[in-house]
Amino acid sequence: MGSCWVSVQPLYGLDSLSVSSVEEEADAHPATPRKKHQSAALPGRVLHRLSAVGSALTSFLSAERRLAKRVQELTQEPASYVGGLVQNFVGHMLRGGAARHPTSTDLLQEIRQMISSLKGYLCESSELQDAWEYGDLEEMDLGSVVEAALYKCVLKPLRDCIYGQLLEFHSRDGSLQKLRDHQLTMGRQSLAELGVTASVPDAPALERIQAKLLQMHQAYSPKKKEAQLLKACKLIYEAMNHGTGEVYGADDFLPVLTYVLVKCDIVAVQLDVEYMMELLDPSQLQGEGGYYLTTWFGALYHISNFQSAMVTRQISIEAQDSIHRWQRRRTIHHNQHNPRRSQVEDILYVSFQEPFMNQKAIPVPAHMTAASLCVICSKKYGVSNPEAYGLFLVTDSTSQLLAGDSRPQQIRSASLKSQSASCCFVYKLKGEDPEAPSEGNGLRPAQEPI
Template sequence: MPLYGYEADTTSSLEDYEGESDQETMAPPIKSKKKRNSSFVLPKLVKSQLRKMSGVFSSFMTPEKRMVRRIAELSRDKCTYFGCLVQDYVSFLKENEECHVSSTDMLQTIRQFMTQVKNYLSQSSELDPPIESLIPEDQIDVVLEKAMHKCILKPLKGHVEAMLKDFHTADGSWKQLKENLQLVRQRNPQELGVFAPTPDLMELEKIKLKFMTMQKMYSPEKKVMLLLRVCKLIYTVMENNSGRMYGADDFLPVLTYVIAQCDMLELDTEIEYMMELLDPSLLHGEGGYYLTSAYGALSLIKNFQEEQAARLLSSEARDTLRQWHKRRTTNRTIPSVDDFQNYLRVAFQEVNSGCTGKTLLVRPYITTEDVCQLCAEKFKVEDPEEYSLFLFVDETWQQLAEDTYPQKIKAELHSRPQPHIFHFVYKRIKSDPYGVIFQNGEDLTPS
């Protein structure tokens, strides 16, 4: 079905998105220059004026962009509960590649985390000003979703891409897809069930360019908007060159042909990324329809047989799509915040090698003794009896007793009216003769 009535909306929305933040990570590399003998330092007066100008420009931002920007700033502040939650999760995911059994498992976990954090922020008092003071009630979820893309998906973009590639390389699916793409490209359109006009070389180049732009984006919503543009372009070619309208049965073979001609393995993971991370509310409209069409086209290529061109989706592919749609759109209980606050950042301090850190999966009722055992494994300590877990807060070292609960200590610190900078450090006991034993139930601050 054609995309009537969607052009203006898609164009304006995408242009607004493209000017926002996706390309922030795509800045061209800065060429190194020879150091000069003298350095230029901005006078304090100029710096002050620049700060004022920055404040003026911020005041011209729309309420939506101001709120997204504020949430992004909050996510980087580890003195806040929200910032700690986001930073610990991002660190854990990057440092523990083995914690997911499949690409779908990884993406589903990220989507669940985004949903839970949205739910937390909508009720949190950490946002100042409150979101409802700037954003209409019916738009709050939309704004929070965009903020999640910026806070969570942006810092994870490179890691997620690498993991998706690793998963599909390891299971052999990309090898098979690469071979099938070559087979499909060798067939003429009619052998693929195409009986409508197809894009010419120049139009195919435009489409491929849009797919390449899609790869640079971290927002699944923006990716889907580009996919809609591609589908609109294909429909325009089909109808303008024939003078007739076409339906879904005619469109799918043409889309299959176009994807094969673009010859991009990465489209497989792009489709998977959108299917698993797109907000469920957007799966009921055109975005969901053309996303499933793209999945169907890739399925036809993956199941392509040299002796017989696959023109219809297999029953297995149809079942997979039905199960996916049901899983993504059925209302389910939102995971508890406990499911996502189980990360603890622990620094490892050695006299000779300095300090390194890892984010560990630590449940709320895991004791310090258990955390020490986990640290010994993660940091490969040969004499764990010589080490213990310390809390560094208010410029004071406190050795935690074995029966204390680090996650409860962390939660208590975050609940205090005044933010505290604190660190959990796994280090040698003898290296800190002034450490104070922290007994279960004692106050955290030194007397």
């Protein structure tokens, strides 16, 4: 592959890499009773150290759980800023909003943008501070914990809707039928014709791989999907090296992966790979996970564009070009425009006519005025008389028209710091007699309560 991607060694130690993988394996394989054995007593000092380590680990996991629980509580409060965004966004998608996107990429990008904006807001706001103690932050990856909690709040209720829409998009464009047809054609080819030189999984090994792929498909979290994909890769490497005494590399892996995909539910895998490539945070696309994810993309690309005379042991130039364009869109573009976590908050969600309805995610720098934002809103909502509309700050009981020279981001920041009632920016008709702006805060006096 290109210079951006680093070759990664086979995944021999995968299951020992994280606490979560240990927990998953513990759930899958319940502990069996063991006979007690006599053993020498451990010194008191050793026992004390083990107890201290156990207590620290328990405290760390408890802090993560508290934080995740607090995120979930916030998203379930419809009157809060976060809760209003999440519940209305999910409701909008389930009511047909997902079908209004021109492509599957547009759909997944909007969902990813929502998750990124929510994560940036929560990581920078004071709304999570009561869920942790100061010392917890030194050990905790705050962004990863919030990201995982948002997967549960946003992606879990949308998972079936997203897959239904992806299936609709790709059935309509013919890509899935093309993939199935080529899968049947390649299924009749010999291992030599597929370019396979290593051992391939036997029937029991193939069943274990298919079980991992089924777990991958059923998951709603793209991170958990990636974990199952890596476990499938590990099983493939084990089958390749079984009884040979040789260690095979990436060039040998791709043909065997292609063989495995031909034997599996290739449509589900295709949708899963697209789901992960678009919904994983860009920071999670580096290293081992990103390498193998793009390898699977390359194998699927090869099958989709298969020709009878084509034998490949490397990802094609066309697939590499597609991967680099995707990588540029997901990572380089992201890093250029979001070099710091706080800049995610440049995204402002603006509703149309009613709070939390028909929301648009609009990049609003700190210096942008309400008048400039209204120009953008008039184009996004296609209003024919923009002079009749204005930008309002709506709370539980008031609706205030922002002055043209006010700065929405500053107003939102002030609202967050004061921890006042939840608010929402709404682009709507100003009414027949808009009043003059009040001095000092960039707001017009309250109009009719809502």
